[in-house]
Amino acid sequence: MSFGTSADSLADVPQGVQRITSFLIVSSLYGSQCCLILFFLVVIVFVPWLLWRCWAFTLIPWRYPNRPREVPYWIPFLGHTHAFLEDADGLLAYGRYVRLTQDQVEILIPRREYFKHSDEPYALHVAGEKLYVLTSPQDMKAARENTSTLSQYELTRDFIIALGLNPAVGKTVCRSSMQADKLNLMLRSGAMRKSFVPVVENLASEKQNPVLEQSLNNLHDDLVRHIDESMQWNRLSAKYTRFSNADERDISLLGWCRDSMINAATRSYFDEALLQIEPNLSQIVFDFDTETCGSIAKYPHRLGNFSSAAKQKGIAAFTAYLKLSKVQRAGEAQFVRDLEEEYRRLGLDEENLASLMMIVYWVINANTYKLTFWLLSHLVANPSLLGTVRSELSHAIPPSSPLNISSLQTCPTLIASLHETIRLTSAPCTLHRVLAPTTIGTKTLLPSRSSKILTPHRQLHLNDHVFGPDVHTFRPARFARNPRLAHCESFGGTAGMVVAEGAVLTFVALAVGRLGVEMASSGQDMGVEMKDADLERGCSNSGSQRFPRLDEKKGCLGIMGPMPGDDLFLKVTRSRCD
Numbered sequence: 001m002s003f004g005t006s007a008d009s010l011a012d013v014p015q016g017v018q019r020i021t022s023f024l025i026v027s028s029l030y031g032s033q034c035c036l037i038l039f040f041l042v043v044i045v046f047v048p049w050l051l052w053r054c055w056a057f058t059l060i061p062w063r064y065p066n067r068p069r070e071v072p073y074w075i076p077f078l079g080h081t082h083a084f085l086e087d088a089d090g091l092l093a094y095g096r097y098v099r100l101t102q103d104q105v106e107i108l109i110p111r112r113e114y115f116k117h118s119d120e121p122y123a124l125h126v127a128g129e130k131l132y133v134l135t136s137p138q139d140m141k142a143a144r145e146n147t148s149t150l151s152q153y154e155l156t157r158d159f160i161i162a163l164g165l166n167p168a169v170g171k172t173v174c175r176s177s178m179q180a181d182k183l184n185l186m187l188r189s190g191a192m193r194k195s196f197v198p199v200v201e202n203l204a205s206e207k208q209n210p211v212l213e214q215s216l217n218n219l220h221d222d223l224v225r226h227i228d229e230s231m232q233w234n235r236l237s238a239k240y241t242r243f244s245n246a247d248e249r250d251i252s253l254l255g256w257c258r259d260s261m262i263n264a265a266t267r268s269y270f271d272e273a274l275l276q277i278e279p280n281l282s283q284i285v286f287d288f289d290t291e292t293c294g295s296i297a298k299y300p301h302r303l304g305n306f307s308s309a310a311k312q313k314g315i316a317a318f319t320a321y322l323k324l325s326k327v328q329r330a331g332e333a334q335f336v337r338d339l340e341e342e343y344r345r346l347g348l349d350e351e352n353l354a355s356l357m358m359i360v361y362w363v364i365n366a367n368t369y370k371l372t373f374w375l376l377s378h379l380v381a382n383p384s385l386l387g388t389v390r391s392e393l394s395h396a397i398p399p400s401s402p403l404n405i406s407s408l409q410t411c412p413t414l415i416a417s418l419h420e421t422i423r424l425t426s427a428p429c430t431l432h433r434v435l436a437p438t439t440i441g442t443k444t445l446l447p448s449r450s451s452k453i454l455t456p457h458r459q460l461h462l463n464d465h466v467f468g469p470d471v472h473t474f475r476p477a478r479f480a481r482n483p484r485l486a487h488c489e490s491f492g493g494t495a496g497m498v499v500a501e502g503a504v505l506t507f508v509a510l511a512v513g514r515l516g517v518e519m520a521s522s523g524q525d526m527g528v529e530m531k532d533a534d535l536e537r538g539c540s541n542s543g544s545q546r547f548p549r550l551d552e553k554k555g556c557l558g559i560m561g562p563m564p565g566d567d568l569f570l571k572v573t574r575s576r577c578d
Contacts (some may be wrong), residue, residue, distance in 0.1 A: 052076060068132050068443045070123040079125025087553040089427060091124065092133060092456050119465065121443045129450040132434070132443075135459040137466060139440050143453055149436040150453065163311075163359050169352045173343075215335045219268055220499045222333075224405050224506050226264035231510040233574050242569060250520045253380075253568040254373050258282050261369040261507060269364060271331040273324055278317035284310045285365045289561075311358060318354040318361070367426075367558035372504045374559070375421045376511060377568055378474055380519045381547055385476070386512065388413045393513030408505050416479035418505060419486045423467065424474060425550060425559050427458040516573035519545055545569065 057072045073079045083091040119136040134140050143150060161170040229235065238244070240255025262282040266274055275281060287310035321329065322340070339360075343353055379386045392411035397403060408414065432453040438445045445453065462471045467485060468478055479485050511517050548566035 049076075066442065066444050068121040068123045068445065070125060070130075073125055077125075077128050079127075081127045084124070084126045089456075089458060089552045092459055093462070119463070121440055121445070124454075129452065130448070131452055131454045132445050133459075134440065134453060134455045135463065136441065137460060137463075140455050140457070140460065142440050143432055143455055144430070146432075146438065149434065149438045149447075150432040151435055152430075152432055154433055155431040155452070160356075160359060163355075163362075165355050165359065166352050169348055169356075172346055172348075173356065215333065216499055219333050220405070220502055222268040223264060223499065223503050224403060226267045227260065227503060227506045228403055228510060230260040230264050231507070231515065233515075236572070247574040249572045250569050251572055253376060253570050254562065255567075256570075257369045257372040257376070257507070258286060261372055261503065262365045265365050265368065265503070266361075267331070269333050269336055269361075270321070271329040273329045273331075274317065274321050277320050278313070281314070281317065281361075282365075284314050284317075285362055288314060288362055289366045289556075314358040314361065315351070315354045318357045319350055322350060322354060322357070363557075368500050368503055370559040370561050371418075371421060371425065372507050373562070374425045375418055375504065375508055376517070376570075377548060378421060379417065379508070379512065380517060380568065380570060383518075385413070385417065386518070389417065390512050393509055397509060397513040403506060403510065405502050405506060408509055411509075412480055413476065414505065414509070416476035416483075418501065418508075419479040420474060420476040422559075423461045424472075426461065427456070427552075427556055427560050428558050429457065430455040511572075517570050520569040520571045 053072075057070065060067070061069050071080065080091055119139075121132050121134050121139060124131045124133060134143055157170045157173075160173065161167050165173065236249060236251065236256070237259060240252040240259065241249050242252065243250040259282045262285055263275060266281055278284065288308055291308045291310055326337070340353065340357075343356065348356065379389060389411065392413055393408075396407040396410050432455075434445050434447040434451045434453060436447050438447075440453075445451065460466060464471050545568060548562040548568060551561050551563045554560070
């Protein structure tokens, strides 16, 4: 019997079998090629990647225990970039906490098993740059006081250039020390709790300059007077009023705070003439803050000159304003005049001076109205707390006489509520460049063009070692029991901050103490129902209104705003005005 294969025998094989055989042969050859390609991919890509992971996150921490440990990431160079741009606050919390969900409520547990101690500096990798993150009060203070191996010059320059200033002018502004204290003083008067990066290093202390301090005192008095005037019953605008009669109105709290606070600050810092040129400045500030600052706050030096329609409208208004004579704008604050004169002396033209003034104007106004909104929101959502504050104010505010802001210091519950609101809603950060090896705490930070120090004050505000348990709960009693908490590193006040806080307290005191305010019986659906956790932290589900959500994902330089569309409607009665 012959086992050879002949043409006749192949012809006898069915055609289907021949096709299957051919397919298997080709597949075998193709599979060999795929295996070879896969082998090379493993050798060329996976093995180097695995070695990099071991080197970066295992060997280096073991070999250099005094360096801040990095939060691991999967893709070299990109690192945590996407997470940083999408939700910077969430990423920074991830560096210190583990997020868990229990009974549909998200809770944060200190990430001690990862970094051993949650308050030590750690590192993030963002767009090819290493960010050293500081979270303890001691480390923040050490970074702030170090002017020899840490610098803010380049980062501040990039920031104000990203906001629209010409690069050459930005260098001039940052390097000129003669007017640094004036500009910084002006910026910080509106920037709640270090919400704006200082313009230059080694700033002069306001308290050492009696002229500037007196200017702030005068500004403070003007601001209180203009807020008082805006709170008169006949000055409440129909623009944010949903319903009104002779003695009662339903108004949007966000619109009320925004228009009243921004317009009062405009009249105090500049002059009524600016509002005559552009009556819609409050909306411009709101739009500019919404359009640009979420991105600029996260990484300004990667964005270049950020173009914004609202910014251009603001610059146009200030260009026209700066062309007015001193007589036509006689009501502007003295150090605003000094600031303008000194920058004109440095050679700034009208366009760049208008851009600089727009930046200053935005910083002055971007935080105070949001802080006022959140403080009043918490008060009206907690009737018992509102009643306590109203009782305190009944002894501090005369029925018809002008408000004396110093009398509000006798209202401990109101002051504690302000500090607790700042703690929960502010998210400022400070950036430094590392110029030389710097030891902070137990870690040594190494210099390079891509290494920076990031100080996110919100992480300190949520530090249970500093503020005790339940740091995510609105509980003013923590400040009432321990007023020294308001003097920790991230709550350190300057004369300018006192002006801003005084403005907020003035508005709230007049709203609660003279006007009758409470949650409106019905309101717009704001998209978030109050959970049990909301009620536990002092939020009452009055009517159909829901407590506004904090927009934590959008970057900001100070007080975080509410989520788009979230608001509260208040019933305001005239009885306490008369």
